[in-house]
Amino acid sequence: MDLLEYQGKQLLKSVDVPTPEGGHATTPDQAREVAKRIGQPVAVKAQVQVGGRGKAGGIKLAQDHDEAFSHAEAILGMDIKGLRVESVWLEPAADIVAEYYACFTLDRSNKCYLGMVSAQGGVDIEEVAAKDPEAIAKVSIDPLLGLQDYHVRALVFGAGIPAQYRGELSAVLKKLYKAFVTLDAELVEVNPLIVDGDKGMVALDAKVTLDENSSYRHPEFEALREISTTDPQERLAKEKGLNYIKLAGSVGVIGNGAGLVMSTLDVVAQAGDNAANFLDVGGGAKAELIANSLEVISGDPQVKSILINIFGGITRGEEVAQGIVDALKAVDIAQPIVVRLDGTNAVEGRKILADNPNPNLYTAETMLEAAARAVELAHGSRGA
Amino acid sequence: MAIYVNENTRLVVSGLTGREGRFHALRNRDYGTKVVAGVTPGKGGQDVDGIPVFDTVAEAVQETGANTSMIFVPARFAADACLEAADAGVDLIVCITEGIPTHDEANLYSYLQGVDTAMIGPNCPGVISPGKANVGIMPTEITLPGRVGLVSRSGTLTYQVVHEMTQRGVGQSTCVGIGGDPFIGQFHIDVLKQFEADPETDAVVMIGEIGGDEEERAAEYIKNHMTKPVVGYIAGFEAPPGKKMGHAGAIISGSKGTAVAKAEALEAAGVKVGRNSAEVADLIASLV
Numbered sequence: 158m159d160l161l162e163y164q165g166k167q168l169l170k171s172v173d174v175p176t177p178e179g180g181h182a183t184t185p186d187q188a189r190e191v192a193k194r195i196g197q198p199v200a201v202k203a204q205v206q207v208g209g210r211g212k213a214g215g216i217k218l219a220q221d222h223d224e225a226f227s228h229a230e231a232i233l234g235m236d237i238k239g240l241r242v243e244s245v246w247l248e249p250a251a252d253i254v255a256e257y258y259a260c261f262t263l264d265r266s267n268k269c270y271l272g273m274v275s276a277q278g279g280v281d282i283e284e285v286a287a288k289d290p291e292a293i294a295k296v297s298i299d300p301l302l303g304l305q306d307y308h309v310r311a312l313v314f315g316a317g318i319p320a321q322y323r324g325e326l327s328a329v330l331k332k333l334y335k336a337f338v339t340l341d342a343e344l345v346e347v348n349p350l351i352v353d354g355d356k357g358m359v360a361l362d363a364k365v366t367l368d369e370n371s372s373y374r375h376p377e378f379e380a381l382r383e384i385s386t387t388d389p390q391e392r393l394a395k396e397k398g399l400n401y402i403k404l405a406g407s408v409g410v411i412g413n414g415a416g417l418v419m420s421t422l423d424v425v426a427q428a429g430d431n432a433a434n435f436l437d438v439g440g441g442a443k444a445e446l447i448a449n450s451l452e453v454i455s456g457d458p459q460v461k462s463i464l465i466n467i468f469g470g471i472t473r474g475e476e477v478a479q480g481i482v483d484a485l486k487a488v489d490i491a492q493p494i495v496v497r498l499d500g501t502n503a504v505e506g507r508k509i510l511a512d513n514p515n516p517n518l519y520t521a522e523t524m525l526e527a528a529a530r531a532v533e534l535a536h537g538s539r540g541a
Numbered sequence: 542m543a544i545y546v547n548e549n550t551r552l553v554v555s556g557l558t559g560r561e562g563r564f565h566a567l568r569n570r571d572y573g574t575k576v577v578a579g580v581t582p583g584k585g586g587q588d589v590d591g592i593p594v595f596d597t598v599a600e601a602v603q604e605t606g607a608n609t610s611m612i613f614v615p616a617r618f619a620a621d622a623c624l625e626a627a628d629a630g631v632d633l634i635v636c637i638t639e640g641i642p643t644h645d646e647a648n649l650y651s652y653l654q655g656v657d658t659a660m661i662g663p664n665c666p667g668v669i670s671p672g673k674a675n676v677g678i679m680p681t682e683i684t685l686p687g688r689v690g691l692v693s694r695s696g697t698l699t700y701q702v703v704h705e706m707t708q709r710g711v712g713q714s715t716c717v718g719i720g721g722d723p724f725i726g727q728f729h730i731d732v733l734k735q736f737e738a739d740p741e742t743d744a745v746v747m748i749g750e751i752g753g754d755e756e757e758r759a760a761e762y763i764k765n766h767m768t769k770p771v772v773g774y775i776a777g778f779e780a781p782p783g784k785k786m787g788h789a790g791a792i793i794s795g796s797k798g799t800a801v802a803k804a805e806a807l808e809a810a811g812v813k814v815g816r817n818s819a820e821v822a823d824l825i826a827s828l829v
Contacts, residue, residue: 263643265723265753265790268650283795300647341644370789371642373617402784415721415787416695416750419776423800424817426779435780437787440639440678440696468697468704470666470680500680500700524701525819 158367159206163246164381165363169347172336174329175359179248188229191247192222198250201228205240206383208281213237218250239388251361252354255322258282258293259312259330260346261337270298272334274312274326278349292316304334325358326350341371390434390457397449399436406431407535408528409454409463409492411447413438413472421466424528430535433460440471447480448487455490461535463494464527467506474498474506482513493534495519497527543670543715544690544735544742545633545661546574546609550674553578553601553631555622556613557589565613565637565678566592572681574674577605580622598622598629611667611676612636619663620645627658634726635676636662643789646724653726660726664789666696666718679703679716687712689825690736692729693748694721694788698776698818702748705822711829714742721750721788729759737767744770744828746821747812749803751777752791756803764810770828773807773814774821775800 160168166176180191181204192199199222203215210216215237219225225247235242256278264271275293277285285292294315296308309327318326329350337345344366353359372378394401408425410432412418422432434454438446447465454460467477481496494517498506510520519534521527552569556562557579567590570576578601579589585596595601598610610626612619612634619638626634641663653660661668667677672686683700685707693699699718706713717732719725729747736742745767749756756775763771778800780786782793793799804814813828815821 263647263723268647268724270647299651300644301651338644341642343643368643370616370640371644374642400787402781402786404779404781412697414695414697415791416693416698416748416776417701419750419780419786419791420698420701420818422779423776427816432779435784435786439787468700470696470700471678499704500683500697523819525817 158369158378158382160365160367160381161204161206161383162202162363163204165365166360168340168365169333169336169360169363172332172339174332174336175357176363177248177251177359177361179246181244181246182229183233183244185226185230185233188245188247189222189226192219192225195247195249197221199225199247200250201225201232202246202248203232203235203237203242204244204246205237205242207238207240210237215242243383251351251359254352254354256349256351257318257326258348259333259350260344260348261334262344262346264297267297270300272296272298272304272308272312272330274316274318274330276316276318278351282348303338304331322352322358329358340365341368341375342366343368390453393456394453397453399450399453400439401453402435404432404434406433407459407461408531409433409457409460410466411436411438411450411454411463412466413440413442413468417466417468421464421524421528424525425464425532428528428532430532433457438472442472442480443476444480444483447477448484451481451484451490452488455488455492460492462531463492464531465494465496466524466527467498467500469498469500469503472501474500474502474504475509478506478509481518482509485515485518490517493517493519495521495527495531495534497521497524543673544739545668545715545717546670546674546676548673550575550609550676551605551607552576552609552611552676553580553598553605553607554611554613555580555598555626557581557592557594558584558587559613562613563589566611569675572675574676577607598625602629602631607631609633609635609676612638614638616640620649623649623660624652627653627656631658634658634660635665635667636660637665637667637677639664643722643724646722650724650726661717662720662725664722665720665725666699668715668717670715671713677718679718683707684716685712688714688741688743689746689829690714690739690742691716691746691748692732692736693718694750694790695748695776698748701818702746702774702821705818706746706825709822709826711822711826714739721790723753723790728755730755730762733759733762733767737769742769744772744825746772746774746825748774748776750775750788750791751780751786751793751800752788752798754798757806760806760810760812763812771812772821772824772828773804773812774818775803775807775814
């Protein structure tokens with residue numbers, strides 16, 4: 158779960174990382190009130206979970222509270238890379254003396270934690286890594302050992318941080334690490350971590366990604382969940398708790414298991430079209446889940462045909478078939494549906510489909526045949 | 542012999558008394574796996590269809606000589622159950638449980654580096670050596686005893702490929718589902734080493750997917766150390782960057798972890814890469 162900047166800052170503040178005194182606003186009027194309270198000039202920042210907000214016009218400096226109102230009015234509702242700006246965060250304009258980069262994350266290559274610091278903050282760290290990899294100090298941290306003082310020294314000296322800021326940065330790094338571990342974060346990144354005039358070090362931005370699997374021990378996660386996608390199908394799918402990702406093609410895809418669904422997207426492409434979505438119903442899908450999935454996908458005007466590819470293991474063929482039959486009764490589905498069932502109870506599933514004939518429903522023996530048929534149907538040919 | 546599980550496997554199941562644990566453990570036993578014990582704290586002394594239940598894994602190992610553990614407990618208890626099994630001294634843990642917090646998995650991985658216990662999973666379908674033993678949730682009827690090893694991150698995609706191999710008369714020595722999480726016990730490369738050393742395996746099918754760099758590392762290993770032929774398959778050519786495709790580990794970060802890069806790395810290592818499951822089955826059928 159990617160947090161918004163202001164949510165990340167609030168979490169960092171809870172472990173005593175210095176963050177700007179700011180305020181959150183969902184309307185231009187609220188923005189004006191926040192600007193009055195925190196003093197001016199003030200930065201008005203779009204809250205979306207994506208990089209490049211500044212370039213997209215999502216961050217603006219306001220000299221007074223009326224300008225904060227008009228900037229908020231312009232920014233709220235903006236579409237930044239497919240995400241709608243639902244709120245803005247306002248904070249006093251900073252007096253940037255120095256800009257650093259700091260992060261802790263999970264390092265899957267080396268199977269440990271990774272800490273990184275750079276004196277080149279405020280720019281895209283991937284660019285720094287590409288142009289000047291030496292400018293990023295890195296340490297691998299054994300999760301069982303945790304962050305040690307020598308790790309911190311390796312980061313601070315390794316990044317060439319000037320002597321007068323080393324102590325303060327070291328203290329901030331320890332707090333960021335604490336946040337990373339105690340919050341079950343996949344990523345805690347501050348870019349830039351600035352020296353703000355004579356106010357000392359401040360986290361001017363915060364990117365925090367939390368691990369959803371740990372939400373059972375973090376009741377506070379629930380309040381952080383935001384649905385900000387502008388795509389109506391993605392919104393509907395999220396509301397129904399489906400594992401759905403919108404894509405660009407015209408064949409709607411439903412399958413069980415991430416690998417099989419990815420593979421299905423690939424064979425649809427090989428058959429000459431592209432999938433309209435990724436949708437994994439997971440293991441043990443019951444009829445209702447299949448029906449919900451069909452409802453979301455068939456409501457997408459981009460979808461011209463639907464391909465259901467199920468290889469039963471824990472998932473049972475008759476449950477899937479019943480879900481399809483139920484959905485066809487409950488929802489008006491205009492697109493043709495191609496079903497390919499194999500594995501556990503596939504025979505029973507195929508029988509249910511055969512007993513409930515529907516002119517819109519096709520079956521296929523193999524995955525490739527199913528993909529070819531779905532592509533054919535998407536392009537208006539009724540096939541053989 | 543096969544790898545990881547075989548006739549000598551003596552299985553203890555953590556979570557045997559739960560609905561899923563019971564269902565799959567009994568299926569594993571029906572297949573011929575020696576399921577010797579279950580563990581559910583507080584239910585020691587009971588039995589599940591004749592399989593004795595203990596309060597701790599240590600007790601189960603001591604009383605029954607169990608050497609392999611299968612984990613079927615809910616996600617919030619699963620990392621602890623894995624540690625308990627490792628501490629009890631089993632040779633292998635097969636952790637089926639999905640949804641374990643990543644920090645717990647990172648801790649578990651670190652701990653396992655210092656002990657002799659290997660782990661498959663978490664978030665995996667398990668391991669089957671057809672005709673010998675099945676530990677996990679894979680459907681057995683699609684398998685066929687034979688001499689091709691298979692290793693994969695995915696569950697159902699594994700079934701798909703195994704099904705197509707069996708349809709072509711190509712049997713399997715062992716099928717290993719290593720799991721879709723970023724931190725797992727055995728990676729592709731660990732399983733490839735086992736297959737290379739296994740006298741009952743002649744060739745290997747390796748199934749990968751987007752995310753991380755394990756397939757690239759495996760390609761390097763194949764090029765430098767493997768004498769047995771390998772057929773590869775990568776899922777996720779159509780996956781967009783920055784989106785988690787179901788598995789926690791299946792995500793393209795920036796330009797890293799793409800299917801194209803992985804397929805190219807494998808081909809550069811001399812691996813024949815199929816574009817879909819049918820091609821993979823054809824390729825392996827032509828080799829054995």
